[in-house]
Amino acid sequence: MTHKRDVRDLPGRAKRERLDPMSNYYYNVFLIMLGEFEYLLITAAAGLGENAYGAAIREEIEATTDRRCSMGALYTTIDRLEAKGLLKTWMGEATPQRGGRAKRMVRVTSKGVHAAKEFYDAVMRVSHGASWAGHRAGNSS
Amino acid sequence: MTGVGWPLVDLASRLLDRDEREAVVGDLLEANETTWQALLNVFGLVLRRQALLWKQLSPWLAAFGVALPSSYLLTYVSLSVSCTYQRLVYHRFAPCWPTGHEGFLLLLCHIILLIAWSWAGGFVVGAVSRRTLWVSAAFCVFPCVFCLAAFPFEFLPKLCPFLFLLPAILGVRHRLRNPRISLNSAFLLAVTTTALMIFAWSNDALWILNWALIWPVWYLVATARKSGQEGNTEPWRMDHPTYTRMSQR
Numbered sequence: 001m002t003h004k005r006d007v008r009d010l011p012g013r014a015k016r017e018r019l020d021p022m023s024n025y026y027y028n029v030f031l032i033m034l035g036e037f038e039y040l041l042i043t044a045a046a047g048l049g050e051n052a053y054g055a056a057i058r059e060e061i062e063a064t065t066d067r068r069c070s071m072g073a074l075y076t077t078i079d080r081l082e083a084k085g086l087l088k089t090w091m092g093e094a095t096p097q098r099g100g101r102a103k104r105m106v107r108v109t110s111k112g113v114h115a116a117k118e119f120y121d122a123v124m125r126v127s128h129g130a131s132w133a134g135h136r137a138g139n140s141s
Numbered sequence: 142m143t144g145v146g147w148p149l150v151d152l153a154s155r156l157l158d159r160d161e162r163e164a165v166v167g168d169l170l171e172a173n174e175t176t177w178q179a180l181l182n183v184f185g186l187v188l189r190r191q192a193l194l195w196k197q198l199s200p201w202l203a204a205f206g207v208a209l210p211s212s213y214l215l216t217y218v219s220l221s222v223s224c225t226y227q228r229l230v231y232h233r234f235a236p237c238w239p240t241g242h243e244g245f246l247l248l249l250c251h252i253i254l255l256i257a258w259s260w261a262g263g264f265v266v267g268a269v270s271r272r273t274l275w276v277s278a279a280f281c282v283f284p285c286v287f288c289l290a291a292f293p294f295e296f297l298p299k300l301c302p303f304l305f306l307l308p309a310i311l312g313v314r315h316r317l318r319n320p321r322i323s324l325n326s327a328f329l330l331a332v333t334t335t336a337l338m339i340f341a342w343s344n345d346a347l348w349i350l351n352w353a354l355i356w357p358v359w360y361l362v363a364t365a366r367k368s369g370q371e372g373n374t375e376p377w378r379m380d381h382p383t384y385t386r387m388s389q390r
Contacts, residue, residue, distance in 0.1 A: 053164075053168075054164050054165070054167075054168040055167070055168035055171045055172055058168065058172070059172070070181075070182055070185050070186075071165055071168065071169070071182040071183070071185065071186045072182065072185035072186040072188065072189040073185075073189075075161065075164075075165065075186055076186070076189045076190070076193065091160055091163070091164070094167070095171075097170070097171055098167035098168070098170050098171045099166070099167065099170045101163045101164070101166055101167030101170065102160075102163050102164065102167065103164060103167060103168075104160070104161075104164035
């Protein structure tokens with residue numbers, strides 16, 4: 001934890017320099033804060049496991065959130081997360097159902113898992129005591 | 142997805158990279174989207190991709206730093222060359238400042254300069270931002286169209302302001318097909334262009350703003366030298382410093 005505190009005290013440029021994918025793992029993980037959609041995507045991909053690819057992730061997000069998920073949002077977010085090292089993608093097999101076109105397979109990296117856990121913990125911490133939080137259901141008015 | 146709408150979606154998806162097109166169209170087929178929804182999804186992704194490109198400096202530099210100012214200047218050079226040609230060959234006098242006194246030698250000098258400037262400008266636009274070429278191309282055509290609309294040319298063919306476009310397109314094409322230019326070729330082009338510009342300037346046949354057109358030519362020299370230096374850092378080359386150090390151990 002001392003690493004985390006040290007990095008946060010650094011000025012902007014030095015902090016960016018420490019965000020080297022090849023440098024200390026903990027520096028990177030603790031400095032990356034996910035966005036809401038990024039978290040949804042990582043969680044959906046992690047849940048799908050070996051079967052995680054564009055259409056399946058999109059369907060999972062739409063089913064869970066009951067909202068439309070555009071291809072633009074999906075693929076640009078996948079690219080962004082891959083650039084951050086939170087996801088790994090590759091071109092998979094083609095199926096007749098897809099008109100013989102290949103899938104873009106997605107796998108959450110260990111760094112992605114840590115970032116998602118950080119986000120989840122942060123949401124849980126900040127939600128503690130909120131009237132809509134599950135464990136305070138009895139007190140909500 | 143209906144058979145009628147499918148070619149439209151397929152056509153729109155060509156705006157995406159090959160791998161991405163494969164994945165996106167496959168996803169749309171699998172999700173059994175309607176043609177309208179599929180088109181919206183594809184165009185949405187294309188727009189997002191383009192918007193992301195414009196977060197970098199290079200597309201702005203290519204469009205507003207090279208394409209727009211260069212095409213503005215080159216439109217006038219094209220007109221100037223056309224006017225001089227009309228005067229010398231057909232003895233028709235069109236009011237094109239700063240020309241009016243050039244002979245065949247200066248006309249030849251202007252034609253070579255026009256080709257060199259345009260080719261180098263096209264090459265640089267292709268080098269700086271390949272993926273936003275269509276925007277840079279639009280900026281190239283804009284001054285020509287403005288020129289045609291603003292000034293009626295009685296003696297000149299309507300295509301005169303567009304003379305620089307062909308060498309510029311060839312420059313872009315060369316950059317896309319062959320990213321490297323040899324240092325000798327780049328240096329020869331730069332020195333010849335500079336010498337011709339000095340010659341035209343000393344004969345009072347060059348607009349002062351045309352000196353701005355020299356930077357793409359020298360940019361070629363700078364990048365050719367850079368790529369030559371990078372060539373020495375290729376790790377698979379046996380004359381690479383790593384191998385030299387290893388053999389010395």
